[in-house]
Amino acid sequence: MDCSQCDEPAVIYREYEGRALCKEHFSRSVEKQVKQTIRKHNLVEDGDIIAVGLSGGKDSGVLLQILHDIFGERPDIEIHAITVHEGIEPYRTESVETAKEMCDRLGVPIHIGKYEDEYGITMDEVMVKKPEMHSCSYCGVFRRDVINRKAREVDANKLAIGHNMDDEIQSALMNFLKGDMSRMARLGAKTHKVPSEQFMRRIKPLREVMEQEIALYAQVNDLEVHIETCPHAQGALRADIRNFLNQMEEQRPSIKHSALSSIDKLLPVIRDEFYGEASEVTPCEECGEPCSQDVCRKCQLVRAVKDK
Numbered sequence: 181m182d183c184s185q186c187d188e189p190a191v192i193y194r195e196y197e198g199r200a201l202c203k204e205h206f207s208r209s210v211e212k213q214v215k216q217t218i219r220k221h222n223l224v225e226d227g228d229i230i231a232v233g234l235s236g237g238k239d240s241g242v243l244l245q246i247l248h249d250i251f252g253e254r255p256d257i258e259i260h261a262i263t264v265h266e267g268i269e270p271y272r273t274e275s276v277e278t279a280k281e282m283c284d285r286l287g288v289p290i291h292i293g294k295y296e297d298e299y300g301i302t303m304d305e306v307m308v309k310k311p312e313m314h315s316c317s318y319c320g321v322f323r324r325d326v327i328n329r330k331a332r333e334v335d336a337n338k339l340a341i342g343h344n345m346d347d348e349i350q351s352a353l354m355n356f357l358k359g360d361m362s363r364m365a366r367l368g369a370k371t372h373k374v375p376s377e378q379f380m381r382r383i384k385p386l387r388e389v390m391e392q393e394i395a396l397y398a399q400v401n402d403l404e405v406h407i408e409t410c411p412h413a414q415g416a417l418r419a420d421i422r423n424f425l426n427q428m429e430e431q432r433p434s435i436k437h438s439a440l441s442s443i444d445k446l447l448p449v450i451r452d453e454f455y456g457e458a459s460e461v462t463p464c465e466e467c468g469e470p471c472s473q474d475v476c477r478k479c480q481l482v483r484a485v486k487d488k
């Protein structure tokens with residue numbers, strides 16, 4: 181099959197828009213979509229210092245590449261990569277190497293935060309010592325803490341994350357199925373409100389690109405990405421929803437696009453009702469990070485993990 185726009189062979193047939201695209205036209209179209217998302221939601225502004233959460237995997241790798249291509253020459257915008265090493269071997273050491281190579285190639289400074297240095301414990305150790313505490317949500321609390329602190333060290337005012345269209349729809353459906361509307365209200369292309377200057381505004385420039393197209397983008401543009409998934413990964417519900425969505429998309433192309441559009445129409449309404457007022461923010465008694473209790477959740481978890 182040839183490209184609908186030129187004579188080159190197609191790398192993809194987009195059933196949802198009924199056209200085939202060659203490598204060049206496909207890549208330009210993905211980049212155009214990301215630019216559109218950035219413009220529509222005003223994700224990047226003059227003077228921004230953007231920290232990119234870079235795991236070494238395909239989503240964050242493509243995100244860093246495209247942001248660098250769009251803004252790399254702009255003197256008023258800075259880009260830094262923040263990479264977290266949770267101490268999961270050999271998976272993380274390998275992906276951190278990939279992340280370093282990406283940054284070297286693009287000339288983007290990389291800042292690596294390790295659980296071992298920050299909390300004196302690795303996730304592999306948590307698995308052994310506290311198997312009951314092994315959970316992606318705990319690991320996520322630590323990861324956000326490391327990323328926020330590293331991002332503040334470089335004076336970043338925004339944190340760009342590689343969430344794609346599939347991630348966003350999966351999260352919306354998960355929150356819906358769990359009845360968690362205040363979480364649902366926190367979805368969207370950027371953080372709706374930040375309760376304190378110390379909180380980083382998160383932006384999701386890849387939010388309107390399907391996961392499958394991000395993988396293809398990485399492949400046709402020869403981006404070296406780390407493919408393995410975390411060996412401790414859980415999340416049966418997300419995996420089920422993911423399979424369900426992929427199956428639906430196969431049978432009814434464009435269903436993901438319409439799902440995302442529904443989410444975007446619902447978000448303002450859900451936010452009005454469920455976002456709630458930002459709760460009072462005070463420094464954590466132990467680490468000084470902004471939090472809504474005396475001791476932040478991260479410090480409570482660190483305590484629980486170390487408690488023999």
Ligand SMILES: [Zn+2]
Nearest residue numbers: 183186202205
């Ligand atoms: Zn073409």
Ligand SMILES: [Zn+2]
Nearest residue numbers: 464467476479
């Ligand atoms: Zn704390």
